[in-house]
Amino acid sequence: MNVVTPKRFTIAEYHQLIELGFLTEANHIELIRGELIQMTAKGTPHTVCSSILCRQLDRLLGDQAVIRGQDPITLPNQSEPEPDVVIARGRDEDYLAHHPYPEDILLVIEISDKTIDYDQTTKLSLYAEAGISHYWIVNLPDSQLERHSQPYQNAQRKFSYLSKEISLSNQSVVIPGFKDALLDLSRLFPESALA
Numbered sequence: 001m002n003v004v005t006p007k008r009f010t011i012a013e014y015h016q017l018i019e020l021g022f023l024t025e026a027n028h029i030e031l032i033r034g035e036l037i038q039m040t041a042k043g044t045p046h047t048v049c050s051s052i053l054c055r056q057l058d059r060l061l062g063d064q065a066v067i068r069g070q071d072p073i074t075l076p077n078q079s080e081p082e083p084d085v086v087i088a089r090g091r092d093e094d095y096l097a098h099h100p101y102p103e104d105i106l107l108v109i110e111i112s113d114k115t116i117d118y119d120q121t122t123k124l125s126l127y128a129e130a131g132i133s134h135y136w137i138v139n140l141p142d143s144q145l146e147r148h149s150q151p152y153q154n155a156q157r158k159f160s161y162l163s164k165e166i167s168l169s170n171q172s173v174v175i176p177g178f179k180d181a182l183l184d185l186s187r188l189f190p191e192s193a194l195a
Contacts (some may be wrong), residue, residue, distance in 0.1 A: 008034030011080055032126065034078040040114050045140055048090035049111050050084050052187050053138070057087065062183040065106060073108070074099045075130040081123070084138075085109040087175070102130045103130070106177045113140040122149060130181050134176040135161065141190040143169040 009017070014031045014084045017023045028039040042050075054069045061067065066088040080099065086170035087107040088100040093102075108127055110119040119137050127135045137146040145168075149160035165172050169189035175181040 006035065008078065009036065010034070010078055011074060014080060028084055031078065031080040032122070036124070039082070043113060046084075046111050046113050049140060049188050050139060053085055053109065053111070056183060056187060057085065057175070060175065060183065061087070061178060063091070064178065066090055066095065068095075068098075068100070072099045073105060074101055075126065076102070077126065077129050079126055079130070082112040083108045083123075102132055104131065105116075106131055107134045107136060107175065108132050109136045109138060111138040111140065116141060124161065125159045128161055130154070138188055140189070145173065145185055147173065168170070 009031060011031065012035075014023075023029050023036075024184040025138055028041070030037045030039055050069060054067060057067045066086075068088060070082050070084055071086065072082050073086055074080050085107075086100060086109070088095070088104045088106065089106060111125055112119040116137075116139060123136060124137075128148075131151055133149060133151065135148040137148070141147055144166050146161065147167060149165075150162035150164050151159065153159050157180045167185060169185050172182040172184050175183055
């Protein structure tokens, strides 16, 4: 009996598809655990939040770290997601040869509206499995920031984070690795500031 299975891609094969022109930025594709995943189109609140967040992080951190917006990171589980924001060690030039690896990454941030369930399950598990120490979800529907830390694997071999903290839109939070850098959440949730 023949069993039909999907074709899984390695990171090298994925890069080859890009180099050959089969995949372009217009395709909005991520490689997640060897599968090509169509990314959801970003709405206006998502885009505005992303812009504000990157601007704030740039002001707070300056040249102390690399701030990447919607650029790939390379994970050992045959994945190359494009998180909304990544804070990585070093300088931009350090990533000419390759995208940041988990050991380079201080923080991954996903901005969630339509993708909230996916970001709270699939992406959370993906980043925990890769050993990403800090994963934040800017939860636009609930106007709150979900801060996950301490990745682990449970007895059923599933990956998650031991710690989850919720911060509300009227609070400020410390950026991991930068004890003097406080991120003002009210700027990320402008609609909640009007309520």
